[in-house]
Amino acid sequence: MSDRNATKGTPNPLEVAPLAYENPDFLNSPDGRMLRIMAEYTEPMTRFRRERIQDTIVFFGSARFRALDVASHELELLDNTGSVQPAPEAEQPARAGEAETSELRHHRAEAAVEMARYYEDARTLARKLTEWSKNLPGRRHRFVITSGGGPGIMEAANRGAHEAGGKTIGLNIMLPFEQLPNPYITPALNLNFHYFFMRKYWFAYLAKALVVFPGGFGTLDEMFEVLTLDQTHKLSKPITIVIYGSSYWKNVIDLELLAEKGAIAVKDLDLFKFADTPEDAFAIIKEGLTRNHLAPEMERPRTEGPIPDEPEASAQELLGPDIAQTRPGRKG
Numbered sequence: 001m002s003d004r005n006a007t008k009g010t011p012n013p014l015e016v017a018p019l020a021y022e023n024p025d026f027l028n029s030p031d032g033r034m035l036r037i038m039a040e041y042t043e044p045m046t047r048f049r050r051e052r053i054q055d056t057i058v059f060f061g062s063a064r065f066r067a068l069d070v071a072s073h074e075l076e077l078l079d080n081t082g083s084v085q086p087a088p089e090a091e092q093p094a095r096a097g098e099a100e101t102s103e104l105r106h107h108r109a110e111a112a113v114e115m116a117r118y119y120e121d122a123r124t125l126a127r128k129l130t131e132w133s134k135n136l137p138g139r140r141h142r143f144v145i146t147s148g149g150g151p152g153i154m155e156a157a158n159r160g161a162h163e164a165g166g167k168t169i170g171l172n173i174m175l176p177f178e179q180l181p182n183p184y185i186t187p188a189l190n191l192n193f194h195y196f197f198m199r200k201y202w203f204a205y206l207a208k209a210l211v212v213f214p215g216g217f218g219t220l221d222e223m224f225e226v227l228t229l230d231q232t233h234k235l236s237k238p239i240t241i242v243i244y245g246s247s248y249w250k251n252v253i254d255l256e257l258l259a260e261k262g263a264i265a266v267k268d269l270d271l272f273k274f275a276d277t278p279e280d281a282f283a284i285i286k287e288g289l290t291r292n293h294l295a296p297e298m299e300r301p302r303t304e305g306p307i308p309d310e311p312e313a314s315a316q317e318l319l320g321p322d323i324a325q326t327r328p329g330r331k332g
Helices: 003-008 030-050 068-074 103-133 153-163 196-205 217-231 246-252 255-260 266-271 278-298 315-322
Strands: 056-060 144-147 168-173 190-193 207-212 240-244 273-275
Touching (some): 056 153, 103 240, 153 168, 190 196, 196 207, 240 278, 255 266
Parallel strands (some): 144 168, 207 240, 240 273
């Protein structure tokens, strides 16, 4: 060995390199984006299989409004979609006993109570649908109430299903401001997404019915996306769409005008129905689900027992020893 090499000495031992799927620098980098997208497809699918979810009824609507008892007492609006912070004082409705309040604040106070009625209607409708669907035959849960997982109408939907003793799904989204899941979501079905398009995929993929309550930009976006998928026959199964609160929606958008001007076909108005009471909405949804999904299934022989209490087996459990179980990686 030359004197030159001897002076260099032996390099220090290296730490064990992290496995690629345990390397946060890679997973959170632009190069790891495809894996993150795939994870937001496969992880929810795994949960739905384990919890024996066959299909869903999706509720869309504003996150900003409170339950009737809260709105009547506090008349408080939330700051933003998904926020848990109140809106600024200047944007709040008038409260009882306040003097010299503006006409706008009085109008907001009336609107807060009106929109709280929609919260209670969503809660009632979700409860009625869950009570009905729990008694359907089969080995998987049918028509599970699903929401965006946040407050407002989303909370009302999950709350009604929870009160009926059913499973209920929350598909939350990470936002720049505070976004917390509501407490009525079934814990194993409390999901969180980074990518809006993957969240929208799971809204649409399992849905057999959609109820659109009054809302803002997000609700309009989600409603028209599903209507477009239905209009263009991109959904694999028929979907029943109910737009709830005709007086609200007919003031916000003029769908008949779209047909009158030729922007949509007249028959596209048949893609949805309006409802103004939980009873009417329940009847429309039940009829649509029965006609499109339950009646064809009942024509086939059924031998299933009740839905098992234990989770569905994983792929590893189903396929057995041919798939080697993944062992935890070595830690450096």
